Amino acid sequence: MLDQKEVNKFRFNQIQNQKILVGSNWVHSKSGQTQSIISPIDGKEISKLQVCDHLDVNDAVLSGRETYERGDWSNMPPINRKKIMLKIAELIEKNMLELAVLGARDNGTEINMALKAEPGSAAGTFRYYAEAIDKIYGEISNTSNNFLGLIHKEPVGVVAAIVPWNFPLMIGAWKIAPALAMGNSVVIKPSEAASLSLLKLGEICLEAGLPPGTLNIVTGNGRITGQALALHMDVDVLTFTGSGTTGRKLLEYSAQSNMKKIYQELGGKSPNIVFADTENLEEAAKVSTMGIFRNSGEVCVAGSRLLVEKEIHDEFLGMVYKFTKNLKIGDPLDLNNDIGAINSLSQLKSDLDFVEKAKSEGGKIEIGGNRVLEDSGGFYMEPTIISSVKQDTTIFQNEVFGPVLTVTPFENENDAVELSNATAFGLASGLWTSNLSRAHRMIRKIKAGTVFVNTYGGSDNTLPLTGVKQSGNGSDKSLHALDKFTDLKSVWMKI
Numbered sequence: 001m002l003d004q005k006e007v008n009k010f011r012f013n014q015i016q017n018q019k020i021l022v023g024s025n026w027v028h029s030k031s032g033q034t035q036s037i038i039s040p041i042d043g044k045e046i047s048k049l050q051v052c053d054h055l056d057v058n059d060a061v062l063s064g065r066e067t068y069e070r071g072d073w074s075n076m077p078p079i080n081r082k083k084i085m086l087k088i089a090e091l092i093e094k095n096m097l098e099l100a101v102l103g104a105r106d107n108g109t110e111i112n113m114a115l116k117a118e119p120g121s122a123a124g125t126f127r128y129y130a131e132a133i134d135k136i137y138g139e140i141s142n143t144s145n146n147f148l149g150l151i152h153k154e155p156v157g158v159v160a161a162i163v164p165w166n167f168p169l170m171i172g173a174w175k176i177a178p179a180l181a182m183g184n185s186v187v188i189k190p191s192e193a194a195s196l197s198l199l200k201l202g203e204i205c206l207e208a209g210l211p212p213g214t215l216n217i218v219t220g221n222g223r224i225t226g227q228a229l230a231l232h233m234d235v236d237v238l239t240f241t242g243s244g245t246t247g248r249k250l251l252e253y254s255a256q257s258n259m260k261k262i263y264q265e266l267g268g269k270s271p272n273i274v275f276a277d278t279e280n281l282e283e284a285a286k287v288s289t290m291g292i293f294r295n296s297g298e299v300c301v302a303g304s305r306l307l308v309e310k311e312i313h314d315e316f317l318g319m320v321y322k323f324t325k326n327l328k329i330g331d332p333l334d335l336n337n338d339i340g341a342i343n344s345l346s347q348l349k350s351d352l353d354f355v356e357k358a359k360s361e362g363g364k365i366e367i368g369g370n371r372v373l374e375d376s377g378g379f380y381m382e383p384t385i386i387s388s389v390k391q392d393t394t395i396f397q398n399e400v401f402g403p404v405l406t407v408t409p410f411e412n413e414n415d416a417v418e419l420s421n422a423t424a425f426g427l428a429s430g431l432w433t434s435n436l437s438r439a440h441r442m443i444r445k446i447k448a449g450t451v452f453v454n455t456y457g458g459s460d461n462t463l464p465l466t467g468v469k470q471s472g473n474g475s476d477k478s479l480h481a482l483d484k485f486t487d488l489k490s491v492w493m494k495i
């Protein structure tokens with residue numbers, strides 16, 4: 001159990017202006033340009049971030065390349081690499097609360113969740129891939145006896161990672177840890193809206209003994225820093241999590257530069273389907289409420305489209321309403337609150353615009369829809385439920401990435417499948433029923449990377465997080481994630 005006094009120890013810490021990590025050096029950007037880091041808790045500046053341009057990005061990639069070619073990490077015996085990665089996990093755990101509070105001040109995530117999902121998850125991820133390192137084998141192929149066919153598994157070289165602001169440490173670790181496990185160097189660019197915890201991870205990695213240059217961190221906005229990284233001719237693989245809008249650009253940058261391989265984890269508009277035969281509707285309503293409003297809906301797999309069988313529509317909506325009404329919004333570092341702040345003012349405005357648009361297209365606001373706690377200077381929004389939402393509306397088709405739930409009734413199983421698959425996304429989905437045969441039929445028909453059955457949310461490192469359709473193409477997590485950072489080499493030897 002978290003203690004408020006423990007949290008308060010870190011919440012007013014002075015945060016130094018940030019630098020970037022190139023090799024073993026923490027340096028300023030070459031242009032000297034910086035930008036403010038605004039805390040969504042109160043709208044105040046808490047630090048400054050370096051804004052890197054192509055020159056800084058080039059230094060970082062060069063540093064990764066030189067380290068890689070020298071073999072400081074790539075040629076280190078797997079058992080030694082494993083020890084260092086385990087040490088990283090240990091140090092993340094040692095600094096857990098500090099990292100969580102730092103991250104929450106930067107992106108507004110409620111502290112209980114921040115602690116579990118950010119350092120908690122990142123430490124687990126480093127440990128998972130560390131343990132995999134000395135269990136990965138090449139293969140001998142089944143050739144005729146006068147030949148020997150070998151399949152080598154090799155690192156790709158320099159991996160670039162670009163990540164969003166909602167869970168920077170967790171998502172950063174999903175990319176850094178498997179890339180390092182395979183022996184690659186990494187250059188990561190956190191989101192300009194939440195960079196602090198990943199910069200701190202850079203310190204931890206050096207302290208754990210990761211050879212300098214193996215992990216480099218550049219900061220700044222997408223249009224300049226991100227673009228320079230994605231266009232770089234010496235990046236072998238780019239792994240990205242973020243919006244589809246940025247994802248499309250990255251595909252273009254790859255084509256315009258060295259055709260680097262691009263793996264993308266993009267947005268979602270995930271359906272959460274509730275059948276009348278659900279065993280415990282009250283439980284389903286409670287879990288579904290948190291399935292959308294946890295972290296203010298700023299969760300890629302958030303169950304943002306509630307689809308409810310017609311005969312229980314009003315009853316179920318009433319239950320979700322009740323749980324939503326009781327959620328406490330406010331300072332993410334106050335343990336009494338359930339939901340923290342929206343990441344930025346621009347995100348808050350975008351969320352509110354979606355609500356207005358939904359109203360104008362026939363949606364009925366059941367609860368919420370407004371900015372709150374404006375006097376605090378921070379960015380807070382009420383959890384919002386919109387009913388009577390039709391398939392062809394803006395709010396049904398687009399990701400809000402905020403605390404907004406739409407509700408749509410359905411007639412039968414076929415109708416539920418059609419509505420589920422009626423957007424361009426295919427990230428996650430939820431299904432509530434006590435009919436096992438129906439569950440299996442639906443699982444096959446729903447086009448999504450994840451189907452939660454009689455639950456919503458929750459996962460561990462053993463399951464890949466992957467999308468279909470316009471939700472992306474690469475898996476984070478699980479041993480499958482290693483494939484992105486591995487080149488296969490066939491060896492054909494005459495005996």
Ligand code: NAD
Binds near residue numbers: 191220227243300
């Ligand atoms: P975003 O696409 O705006 O930004 C993501 C990252 O890309 C940031 O670091 C940003 O600086 C960078 N970027 C922006 N423009 C760029 C450009 N032109 N070139 C290179 N880099 C650029 O997304 P966001 O607002 O930070 O995050 C929210 C999105 O992320 C949502 O769509 C959400 O669903 C998605 N997301 C997906 C997953 C998943 O696992 N599928 C997880 C978390 C978030």
